[in-house]
Amino acid sequence: MALDDIQRMIYRHAGHLTVRDVFAPERMDAAIDDITAWSQETLEALSEEERAWYVDGGVTGAEVLRKLDNPHNERPFFAELARDPALVELVEGFIGPGVSVYFSQIFFKPPHGGGPKPVHQDNYYFGPSDLEGVVTAWIALDDATLENGCLYFGDGSNQGPVYGHVAPEDEPYNLQVPEGIAVLQPMSPAPVSKGGVSFHHGNTFHRSSDNQSDRWRRACAFHFVRNDVRFVEPALPYDHDLVMQVS
Ligand SMILES: O=C(O)CCC(=O)C(=O)O
Numbered sequence: 678m679a680l681d682d683i684q685r686m687i688y689r690h691a692g693h694l695t696v697r698d699v700f701a702p703e704r705m706d707a708a709i710d711d712i713t714a715w716s717q718e719t720l721e722a723l724s725e726e727e728r729a730w731y732v733d734g735g736v737t738g739a740e741v742l743r744k745l746d747n748p749h750n751e752r753p754f755f756a757e758l759a760r761d762p763a764l765v766e767l768v769e770g771f772i773g774p775g776v777s778v779y780f781s782q783i784f785f786k787p788p789h790g791g792g793p794k795p796v797h798q799d800n801y802y803f804g805p806s807d808l809e810g811v812v813t814a815w816i817a818l819d820d821a822t823l824e825n826g827c828l829y830f831g832d833g834s835n836q837g838p839v840y841g842h843v844a845p846e847d848e849p850y851n852l853q854v855p856e857g858i859a860v861l862q863p864m865s866p867a868p869v870s871k872g873g874v875s876f877h878h879g880n881t882f883h884r885s886s887d888n889q890s891d892r893w894r895r896a897c898a899f900h901f902v903r904n905d906v907r908f909v910e911p912a913l914p915y916d917h918d919l920v921m922q923v924s
Pocket of ligand 1: 815
């Protein structure tokens, strides 16, 4: 699945692009089955302290995980998804040939739950040697809508600098663009239907809201990097042994 010239231009100018129907809905259903089993196993093994950070049941009161890290390393299903030839061809269209998954995440937003994710830039988290060498592929496992917490992007913020981030004292991992800078950047919503992929440049400001609907919003983000890029200044301790080369 190759990018056309217009898609490349949109990505270069806006810093993000949505491609519909990259994956069949049945494959997304299989992905949901896999993360449901994985989150059940994970919930059973969590300590009380971990529970406070990872669990978010929304108004249902049910125990639901906020996120799970590194599905490409933990689950064969997601390793295969990251290697999907159509996905890899799209990724190479943004950052060039020869790419790896640096980090990956499953995001769960249960009905009427899944708190907001504040404005941030992935390149602040990862600290790459080449800011143009990182693209996130955010795969919609469910339809992501304005009501259930789709992503919002700051158009053109990919062309600006990476700002120093701050974090609330009790959530040191929740790094975010300082309020005074974030408010100056208009953010536009990017709804994605199930099986579509929203790609964003590592500098692009993005955020999501809480889920105000009766429907789930689950997504898998693969943070891809070109193979020559080094991670010189990561803000969090990423495990470089988990980097998975896919082309
Ligand atoms: O899915 C979300 O709410 C946040 C996603 C995100 O920050 C990312 O994929 O980089």
